[in-house]
Structure formats: structure tokens, C-alpha cells
Amino acid sequence: MRLFVAKNIAAKNDYHAWGWASTTVRATPKEVLAYMWDTLGRSKRRADDLEKSVDERVNDHNMLVYNKKKTPKVSEREGRRSTPTASNNRLGHHR
Secondary structure, three states: OOOEEEEEEEOOOOOOEEEEEEEOOOOOHHHHHHHHHOOOOHHHOOOOEEEEEEEEEOOOOOEEEEEEEOOOOOOHHHHOOOOOOOOOOOOOOOO
16 A cells, blocks of 8 residues: 655756645544644754743644744854955055
8 A cells, every 4th residue: 555646747957847745644633733733742843943832822723932043153254254355455546
């Protein structure tokens, strides 16, 4: 029994394509929705998540989620804009 089917179509020498995928899920609709709406579940964690919590739950469809992310390190050298040196700066020089 095949649980997953997918098709895609792309023209030769074209970078655009379209497709579809279908799968069989062995769960009830209620279990599927519970999985999709579980914002604190392990499957929803990412490598850059440091902290995640629900701050306010208005009802089953609306909630305010606090998500603290890790930012990439930027060195002092990468963060600075390079300034032109006298050898390659022609501004202000007239011939």
C-alpha cells in the first residue's frame, strides 16, 4: 500500500514548475488539528529557538505566543561598512 504520491511538471530549460503531493494520514481529524495547532510541540522547534511559551490564550483559535530566537553572530568586521581609501576614492579630485 502506497502512502505518499507526488507529481511535478517542469518545461525543459524553464526554472518554474508546479506540482502536488498527497499522503494518507492514520489519525482522526481531531488528532491532525491538535498536531497542527500545538505551537509548543517538539516538532515545531527550530535550531534557533531559545524559548517559547504561550503568553495569552483568548480561545482555541487565538493565542499570543512568545518566541525568543537566537540571532546570528555578526563580527565587528562584518558589521562595519567599508570606507573608500584614498587610492580608490575619486570624489573631490578634479583634473
